[in-house]
Amino acid sequence: RKEVEQDPGPFNVPEGATVAFNCTYSNSASQSFFWYRQDCRKEPKLLMSVYSSGNEDGRFTAQLNRASQYISLLIRDSKLSDSATYLCVVLRGDTDKLIFGTGTRLQVFP
Amino acid sequence: DGGITQSPKYLFRKEGQNVTLSCEQNLNHDAMYWYRQDPGQGLRLIYYSQIVNDFQKGDIAEGYSVSREKKESFPLTVTSAQKNPTAFYLCASSAPHRVGELFFGEGSRLTVL
Numbered sequence: 001r002k003e004v005e006q007d008p009g010p011f012n013v014p015e016g017a018t019v020a021f022n023c024t025y026s027n028s029a030s031q032s033f034f035w036y037r038q039d040c041r042k043e044p045k046l047l048m049s050v051y052s053s054g055n056e057d058g059r060f061t062a063q064l065n066r067a068s069q070y071i072s073l074l075i076r077d078s079k080l081s082d083s084a085t086y087l088c089v090v091l092r093g094d095t096d097k098l099i100f101g102t103g104t105r106l107q108v109f110p
Numbered sequence: 111d112g113g114i115t116q117s118p119k120y121l122f123r124k125e126g127q128n129v130t131l132s133c134e135q136n137l138n139h140d141a142m143y144w145y146r147q148d149p150g151q152g153l154r155l156i157y158y159s160q161i162v163n164d165f166q167k168g169d170i171a172e173g174y175s176v177s178r179e180k181k182e183s184f185p186l187t188v189t190s191a192q193k194n195p196t197a198f199y200l201c202a203s204s205a206p207h208r209v210g211e212l213f214f215g216e217g218s219r220l221t222v223l
Contacts, residue, residue, distance in 0.1 A: 004152065032210050034210045034211070041198075042216065043200055043214035043215060043217050044153070044200070044214055046212065046213075049210065049211060087153075089210060091209060096209060097155075098155070098209065098210060098212075099152070100152035100153040101152055102151060
């Protein structure tokens with residue numbers, strides 16, 4: 001079993017829709033969590049850091065559920081420009097090591 | 111503008127040749143990293159450096175070498191010992207106590223023929 005798991009998608013949604021992705025992690029020593037966005041054949045870019053139960057940034061909301069060991073990313077009012085792969089990243093507290101998920105692909109259509 | 115510059119963006123090499131990928135940053139970050147990305151896999155850590163003149167192996171260091179002679183620079187050499195070198199290579203840096211908040215370069219896409 002992978003330490004960080006994501007549904008690869010693709011999630012195909014129309015403009016204006018709300019879409020949510022989940023990411024599960026297996027190591028309870030995980031202490032910090034991040035969502036990165038990666039456009040096709042480009043570098044990943046930090047979207048949000050999730051240090052406590054969750055946080056919101058405009059149309060994006062990240063939530064953390066430590067009991068069930070998952071984090072989620074909710075995107076409201078999807079735009080065409082949101083089309084990308086979203087990487088879930090977990091920082092393990094015991095090793096100070098970052099573990100990357102394989103990503104969830106989102107395609108927003110007109 | 112501050113950032114990380116990787117070069118070259120695309121590189122083709124024959125089997126058995128060593129290649130060196132450049133990574134330069136002007137963010138004044140102490141920590142720098144090299145990752146490899148393959149289709150369908152998460153990023154995997156090759157080497158990292160927390161400070162000048164010091165670096166540690168990551169999860170997949172075999173067949174790679176690095177140096178950190180200057181704070182700004184962290185070049186990666188892909189040696190002929192690396193069995194599957196064709197990949198997308200990403201250099202990153204982070205500020206102190208911000209290990210999870212990485213700034214990435216645009217990447218170098220290496221194809222070995």
